[in-house]
Amino acid sequence: MSYQVLARKYRPRTFRETVGQEHVLQALINALDHNRLHHAYLFTGTRGVGKTTIARILAKCLNCETGVSSEPCGQCTACVEIAENRFVDLIEVDAASRTKVEDTRELLENVQYAPTRGRYKVYLIDEVHMLSGHSFNALLKTLEEPPPHVKFLLATTDPQKLPVTILSRCLQFNLKNMNPERIVHHLQEILEKELVPFEGSALWLLGRSADGSMRDAMSLTDQAIAYGSGKITEADVRAMLGTIDQRAIYDMLGALAAQDGKALLGAVEQMAEQAPDYAAALGELLALLHRIAIAQALPEAADNSHGDRDRVLALAQQIAPEDIQLFYQTALLGRRDLPLAPDPRAGLEMVLLRMLAFKPQGLAEIPTKKLPSSSAGAAASPTETMAERLPEAPAPSEGRSADPKSQADTAASPPPSAVEPVVESVARPTDVEPATTPGEPEQAAAPRVDESNAQAPVEQPPTEASAEIQAETPSPDVEELPPHTEAPHGLAHAFEEQPPFDGPYDDEASGGNEPTEVSKNDQPPRERVAPESSAPSAKPKRPVVKVALESTRPENWYQVVAGLDVGGLLQSTASNCELVGRQGTQFHLVLDEVHSALFNESHQQRLTDVLTDYYGQPVRVSIQPGAVSSETPAARALRVKEENRVAALEAMKKDPMVQQLVEHFGATLREDTVQPLE
Known part of the structure; x- marks a missing residue:
């Protein structure tokens, strides 16, 4: 038969x-x-x-x-x-x-x-x-x-x-698809019936090569029996399939875990005798690293597709998780760059040496800056902590550290220290700037003393010379307008940029309502100087002039709305309301019926709370939807924005450069793209 x-x-x-x-x-x-x-x-x-x-x-x-x-x-x-x-x-x-x-x-x-x-x-x-x-x-x-x-x-x-x-x-x-464990178990039963001697590791190679197909596994088993002359051994199956010897992969990973470069190159030398596919070797190494990473995260989910689960679990205990992640990323990038190497073996060796050379370094804990303390030891502790964790910086020059006069002249700035620049750059985001009160001179521009190197904060009042320099130097956020200048071309916010109301209540408002934030050096109210900040990246907010309760009139209602710290639907409701009357602390508002669809009763109570915080005393607000007879703050903002756009367009048309481009090159000004500067 x-x-x-x-x-x-x-x-x-x-x-x-x-x-x-x-x-x-x-x-x-x-x-x-x-x-x-x-x-x-x-x-x-x-x-x-x-x-x-x-x-x-x-x-x-x-x-x-x-x-x-x-x-x-x-x-x-x-x-x-x-x-x-x-x-x-x-x-x-x-x-x-x-x-x-x-x-x-x-x-x-x-x-x-x-x-x-x-x-x-x-x-x-x-x-x-x-x-x-x-x-x-x-x-x-x-x-x-x-x-x-x-x-x-x-x-x-x-x-x-x-x-x-x-x-x-x-x-x-x-x-x-069949998993390798099921295929190996079935092959064992068949080979025992056929009385064919076999090695268990060889069956695992056949099970993985079958790729989920039981028929392919049996066909490969027939081929392995014929190749091994009636027996199945791991060496014969590896030679037949042309796969990478898994022992060489384990030897390389063991040498990496032991940081033994000689053993690492020796494993590559031993594998090179079989003329392997080095890209496939890197792929096998990646697969093993992946299985170890899974075993470290969830030991019970360790893969046994190679029949070496115990060995994988042992390596998961031996190698740190961060090393496994670094090895995996290095091997992944090395496999991508392997075709660029002059020799495949050299490319594999360089990938392994790169794994041996680089070690993951844990991130140093960044200390938060402490509040000033009365004791000198407490003030110096953050510096000592950073000095222990950070590398040494070059020592300061001898002349600077030995001259007490120069140190006294620069008392307002942080004292020179080897670690001071690093401490300042690390701790600056957590510093808390003290808020300035309306009646006090602003000290934000004065250099700040580093608490880690000083006994107590040093404050110096501004001298006359510094005050003159500050008065002459315009702030980057100041928009100064000459008296004869019309409406500005740029407007960041229509409510904030408008001058105080010039109406019948002007005298009473100026006498009974002083601005919350006083400008420096008695500057005119129109030239509001934003407070300077020691942090160059922080953009200061534009100051808003508040209106006193007794000075609040329908004409300056837009200024009150501009000073409210609200947003969303409540801000839209307040902006579309007209102040029709005020009796003491009772406000009577009419909401434009065009925008009354989103209004509900909660807005009235919320606006009452916001105005109470604004004026600093309890007020009452009643809102009734209806037709408005004067300009609401929202309508005024739209009008001012359109006026500024028209003014910007006229300025562009009168610009000499634009006129030359139109005259000599036939250029056309696209009026729909002209917008006032923010």
Whole structure:
């Protein structure tokens, strides 16, 4: 008798002998036992996972002479003929070779006839996705309503190519890939029956090379038996498959863990004797590092696809997690750059040496700056902490450190120290600047003393010379307007940039309501100087002139709204309100009916609370939607914005450069793009 390959010799004959696919077998067994059979089944999955095998077992269960059950006898004529692939009522069709619509029509012409010997006429169509579109259309009606004695069993490796109309007429079962553990266990049982000596590590190589296919694993096992002359060894299987010796990968990783460069290069030298694929070697190293990282994060989820779970867990305990992450990233980038290396082996060695050279350094804890303390020791502790953690800085010059007069002259600035610049740059974001009160001179511009190097904060009042310099030097946020200048071309916010109200209440307002923030050097109210800040990146807010309660009138209601710290719907409500009257602390507002859709009663109470905080005393507010008779703050802002845009456009037209471009080059000014400066 001729030799029969393992894949055919050990093909399952019953559901009990089938390896894996329990989720499919359970559904079929229950359907057979309870006589709940569908007329069409679709089995999908990659090659060699059991699609055709399960379909043949199902056909045997349907036509067994003992009756329909999930356990065919295997002895009757129908079972024997189906096992030998010669049962007349089991029509197997290779759709890859019969794709034409004429073949499908010829096949379906016999569907109406009763089975010859069996209980059911079973059509097993393999690789059904290869049928043409017309063949699918010809199959649709019969597949949806076949005669009671017909069952369709379809198998495919590419269900995405099947029309939805076919999928909707079948019960679909998706078969899974086999994991290496299941494949190795099944191969062990087969080789023990065949009395073939084998090594367990060799079976793991075969299980991983099968890539989820049991048929491929058996075919590779046949090849390994022939290659090893009746036995299966790891060395023979590695030579046959051309895979990287896993021991060399472990040797390299062990040398990296021990920081042994000699052993590391020795492992590469030993692996080079087998002329390996160095890119594949890096891939194996990446896969091992990935498994170790998973074992470190979740030991119970460690992968055993190589049969070396214990060794992976040991390495996970031996190597630090940050080292594993650095090794993985280095190997990943090295594999990308390997084609650029002059020699593949040199590229691999450089990647490994890079892993050996670089070590992850933990981030130093950044101390927060402490508040000034009365004791000198407490003030110096942050500096001592940074001096211990940071590298030494160059020592200050001898002349600077020895001259007490120069230190006294620069008392306002931080004293020179080897670590002072680093401390200042690290701790500056956490510094808290003291708020200036309205009546006090601003000291924010004075240099700040570093608490870590001084006994107590040093404050120097501004001298006359410094005051003159500050008065002459314009602040970057000041917008100075000459008396004869009209409305400014740029406007950051319409409410903040407008001059005080020039109405009948001007004298009373100026006498009874002083600005909250007083400008320096008795500057006019129109030239508001923003307070200077020691932090160059911080942009100071524009000061807002508040209006006193007794000076609040409908004419300066827009100034009150500009000073409220609100946003969203409440800001929109206040901006679209008109102040129609005030009796003491009672405010009567009319909300523009155009914008009254989003108004609710809570806005009235919230605006009352905001105005109470603004004036510093309790007030009451009543809001009634209706028609406004004067300009609301929102309408005024739009008007001022449009005026500024028109002014900016006129300024652009009068600009000499623009006029020359128009005159000499025929340029055109796009008026819709002109916007006032913010």
